[in-house]
Amino acid sequence: MTTVIRDAAGEIKTFMETAAGLVLQSGEYLEEVDVPFGVYARRLRLSALGRYGELVRVPAGDGTVTVTVECPGEASVTLDINGLVEDVPLADGTGTLTLGCDTPGTFIITPADREKFGAIGEAVCVVEVVE
Amino acid sequence: MSAPEYPASADVSPGQPTASSQYNNLRKDALTLGAAPEDARTLGEFFSRFISGVRLEYLSANRLRVPYVTTNPPTVMIGGYMCQAAANVDLPAGSFSGTAGTWYIFARRNPGSPTFTLEINTSPVEGTDQRLIGQCYWDGSNVNPSSVSTYSAQGLGLPDYDSGWFAVAYNNTYTKAHNLGQAPRLVVLMHATSSTPNNNDELVLVGTVLTSYGVSNLGWNATDIIAQGGTNSGYGTCLSLRRYSGAGYWRLQAWR
Numbered sequence: 367m368t369t370v371i372r373d374a375a376g377e378i379k380t381f382m383e384t385a386a387g388l389v390l391q392s393g394e395y396l397e398e399v400d401v402p403f404g405v406y407a408r409r410l411r412l413s414a415l416g417r418y419g420e421l422v423r424v425p426a427g428d429g430t431v432t433v434t435v436e437c438p439g440e441a442s443v444t445l446d447i448n449g450l451v452e453d454v455p456l457a458d459g460t461g462t463l464t465l466g467c468d469t470p471g472t473f474i475i476t477p478a479d480r481e482k483f484g485a486i487g488e489a490v491c492v493v494e495v496v497e
Numbered sequence: 498m499s500a501p502e503y504p505a506s507a508d509v510s511p512g513q514p515t516a517s518s519q520y521n522n523l524r525k526d527a528l529t530l531g532a533a534p535e536d537a538r539t540l541g542e543f544f545s546r547f548i549s550g551v552r553l554e555y556l557s558a559n560r561l562r563v564p565y566v567t568t569n570p571p572t573v574m575i576g577g578y579m580c581q582a583a584a585n586v587d588l589p590a591g592s593f594s595g596t597a598g599t600w601y602i603f604a605r606r607n608p609g610s611p612t613f614t615l616e617i618n619t620s621p622v623e624g625t626d627q628r629l630i631g632q633c634y635w636d637g638s639n640v641n642p643s644s645v646s647t648y649s650a651q652g653l654g655l656p657d658y659d660s661g662w663f664a665v666a667y668n669n670t671y672t673k674a675h676n677l678g679q680a681p682r683l684v685v686l687m688h689a690t691s692s693t694p695n696n697n698d699e700l701v702l703v704g705t706v707l708t709s710y711g712v713s714n715l716g717w718n719a720t721d722i723i724a725q726g727g728t729n730s731g732y733g734t735c736l737s738l739r740r741y742s743g744a745g746y747w748r749l750q751a752w753r
Contacts (some may be wrong), residue, residue, distance in 0.1 A: 380671065382663035383692075387673035387749075389721060407664065407692030407746075418743035419690035421731040474730045487664030487692060490744035492731045 368395040368406040378443040378484030381406055389463055410443065410483040411436040412491035414465075419487060424492045426470045433463040433475060433491050451478045467495045503531030547574040548649045553602060553631045561588040561602060561615060561633065573613060575606040575628040580613040590616040595619075597637040603627040645695060656750035657681070658722075662692055667706075667733020667743035670725045680719045680753035688735040688745045701739045703747065707732035722732035722749055 370381040374393030378419045382388075383403035390396065399406060412467065414422040424431055438444045438459040445452055454461045465473050473493040477483035505522035509515060522531075529537040537543075550569040556562040563571050563586040586604075593600060595682040601621040603701035604613040608626075616627075623629050634644035646655050658675035665671065675681060686703040694700060706714045706727030714725045724747060735742040 384661035
């Protein structure tokens with residue numbers, strides 16, 4: 367069982383393995399999902415350089431960074447990349463996204479549909495291209 | 498109230514008849530250290546839950562051990578019997594089985610022996626000749642070594658509040674009611690990159706997150722613990738020399 371908290375707009379704010387000490391803020395509401403916590407967390411995972419749930423820093427240059435998208439059971443998933451929405455096709459629930467690293471900056475990749483997937487946990491990938 | 502007269506009994510001389518009062522004083526000394534029965538528990542009652550020197554450790558291949566320490570031997574009262582180990586006490590191999598869950602660990606008294614053995618059950622209820630001494634988590638295949646806990650062990654015990662892992666993102670505030678009835682004396686916020694970190698995954702202590710600069714992000718009172726993410730997308734949930742993150746998972750633990 368996974369406990370999900372949604373905000374007033376219906377977007378997923380967080381999900382948790384236990385409801386211990388649960389406190390809802392104004393407008394938030396609760397949803398109980400009959401799926402184990404670890405399985406729920408793996409509905410959408412984004413990784414860069416094999417790393418999930420943390421910032422990935424790469425040096426600026428001519429290279430690229432590949433973001434791996436894992437979304438079991440889906441044929442595609444729509445992601446928000448620095449405000450631009452892009453549909454990523456998936457094969458067997460897996461796809462990729464290529465980021466150019468020629469200039470310094472930060473890529474913030476999150477699910478576009480936040481009622482379905484929260485922009486939390488492993489469903490957020492931040493790649494910082496540094497000098 | 499003054500201290501009880503102790504010992505209340507006195508030496509008797511050879512040939513001196515033993516009076517009932519002498520016997521009763523001797524009995525009072527033995528049972529309550531000279532105190533009147535209404536003022537004290539008996540020694541047997543007082544020590545009924547006594548335990549000392551018992552600390553469970555993980556032993557390879559899904560076993561557990563209470564190590565024997567000469568200067569502090571494992572000693573436990575079980576069902577009114579004073580039991581003390583004379584060597585390491587090991588849980589037999591193959592004791593765990595079945596689906597994942599918490600297992601409870603008991604010291605068992607065995608008639609005819611002044612020592613004790615270990616056994617486990619998924620129920621925490623003590624049976625005859627058993628004393629509940631700890632618990633651990635079995636994931637269906639292995640015992641999680643970090644889950645092995647001894648109730649009586651000195652040092653940091655199990656947290657009085659544990660939020661479990663929850664998914665987070667920068668720029669959000671997470672409030673948890675700890676239900677301790679008082680402000681916790683110790684609160685710990687951990688960060689993981691996986692929803693189900695295993696024993697080899699590094700957990701990072703979160704004390705600072707990034708807004709325009711690094712700031713402390715944890716507060717608490719007698720009711721709630723408040724953990725606040727920083728506004729920075731890359732460093733808003735963990736700003737540490739061990740890891741940077743603006744998402745991932747947090748877990749709060751608190752001790753009263």
